[in-house]
Amino acid sequence: MKEINCNIIKDILPLYVDGVVSDDTKEMVEEHLANCEECKKEVGLMKQELNIPAEKEASFIKDFKKKWRNKKIIISGLSIILTGLILLGVFSFVFHYDRVVPYAEALIKIEIQDDDMLVSHYYGVDYYSISATHPQTFKIDGKEKKVIFLYYTETIANSHSKKLIGNKKPRDERDFIFTLDKKKNVDVIYYVEFDAKEIFDNGNDWSTLLEDAVLIWEK
Numbered sequence: 001m002k003e004i005n006c007n008i009i010k011d012i013l014p015l016y017v018d019g020v021v022s023d024d025t026k027e028m029v030e031e032h033l034a035n036c037e038e039c040k041k042e043v044g045l046m047k048q049e050l051n052i053p054a055e056k057e058a059s060f061i062k063d064f065k066k067k068w069r070n071k072k073i074i075i076s077g078l079s080i081i082l083t084g085l086i087l088l089g090v091f092s093f094v095f096h097y098d099r100v101v102p103y104a105e106a107l108i109k110i111e112i113q114d115d116d117m118l119v120s121h122y123y124g125v126d127y128y129s130i131s132a133t134h135p136q137t138f139k140i141d142g143k144e145k146k147v148i149f150l151y152y153t154e155t156i157a158n159s160h161s162k163k164l165i166g167n168k169k170p171r172d173e174r175d176f177i178f179t180l181d182k183k184k185n186v187d188v189i190y191y192v193e194f195d196a197k198e199i200f201d202n203g204n205d206w207s208t209l210l211e212d213a214v215l216i217w218e219k
């Protein structure tokens with residue numbers, strides 16, 4: 001008797017699962033399901049099948065979310081790169097953008113070492129670079145003179161008045177003394193306060209340097 005009942009119930013189950021049966025039929029099916037594991041399983045399977053389209057939709061949404069997340073990863077990757085570039089720019093500006101240190105008597109002194117060697121001694125906290133020419137002959141006030149031009153540069157990080165990064169090592173004065181040439185090879189030394197980089201690099205317009213240079217040492 002139970003088997004017949006099960007077959008009848010299984011015939012009705014699709015309708016029951018779809019929710020299109022009358023209340024009486026529904027009651028009857030539920031009474032049967034309460035006592036029959038097999039039909040209960042059947043209902044479970046049917047409901048799972050019904051759920052598949054919904055799951056597919058859900059997985060589509062997941063896919064979309066995943067793609068969007070990938071996009072977000074790309075966007076945040078780009079912004080990390082951008083931030084990096086900006087930081088690099090700031091870094092270069094602070095550490096490598098150099099300008100000429102204005103001349104001051106107390107800051108830059110020409111001294112003589114070992115009786116015959118001219119050196120430039122820097123008394124500031126720090127500098128970035130020094131550029132100096134070899135002695136060159138110029139006619140100054142009708143006299144031929146052997147001239148050295150020099151200038152120091154500083155950056156925000158390495159400046160004559162302050163050091164951005166603290167240096168725990170004691171100051172080694174040798175780092176601040178630059179050997180120029182033998183005294184006998186030089187008549188005058190000029191400091192060029194303006195940006196003379198181009199003239200220094202090309203070396204073709206020295207006379208313009210003379211006009212604005214500051215005489216800092218004379219034999």
Ligand SMILES: [Zn+2]
Pocket residue numbers: 005006007009032036038039
């Ligand atoms: Zn049954």
